[in-house]
Amino acid sequence: MSSDTDLHLIQSELCEGILTIRINRPEKKNALNLAMYRALSEGLRLAGDNDAVRVVVIAGTDGCFTSGNDLADFMAVPPTGGDSPVMTFLQAISTFRKPIVAAVTGSAVGVGVTMLLHCDLVYAVADAVFQLPFVNLGLCPEAGSTLLFPRLMGHQRAAELLLLGEPFSAEQACRVGLVNEVCPAGELVALVGRKALQLAARPAAAVRLTKELLKRDFAAELENTIAVEGEYFIARLESPEAAEALQAFMEKRKPDFNRFS
């Protein structure tokens, strides 16, 4: 559950035209609660409006990018519609006009992976582990990922990641086109900093226009897919399978789906 004390869980720092937004809740593997989604959306809104911001970097903490949506929130305060904090964040990141660079450390799970589809450059440490466990949780994919994953890597590879929901390596993420480059853990900050500075030095209007053109042919379809997936996702959260999966996570046991047809 979110509270006012959650405000420090998203930290922002502007330096040389680069706004770094850091997800900072390591004790919960940077799981995103409602306040954090709101802070991320607000951070992007302010970054979009501020001419001093030329590039946004999204990062986690040492050993974790984000473990995705807070599963306790899914049980206590599930999203109910298009104006929920998670949907607002997805709208904000998927339509953000300036370049976004992601720095992936450690675990990237659920929306921690699907948000990468809306970043422009993605760098990961060699021991980062990615996972899309939506089906395992009785849910369905979100963030436009049922459109963007097959587009990026083809149906079979997307189906393998989304239907089996097994962890996959940074090297595999690079092979399927989700990640630009993999580096040793100690080199990520320098690599991301270098790329972000390069982007910040380019003519900003040309960068924005190129990003817009790169996404132009699927922008409307993406918006629609995010909305449709969101409706199914919200409905699935009320399913008995999801209830069992979430309860099992809380009780630190394996879920038992045998009684569901």
Ligand code: COA
């Ligand atoms: N929501 C809420 N709490 C979470 C969380 C999440 N998404 N991910 C981790 N946590 C909590 C754990 O419950 C645990 O809390 P506790 O110390 O109070 O028991 C703490 O963070 C540490 O997690 P733990 O599972 O012990 O760390 P790990 O290093 O063994 O595993 C993950 C890390 C990310 C692989 C594992 O925590 C995980 O799979 N989390 C769930 C991811 C998920 O399903 N996300 C939703 C996708 S839609």
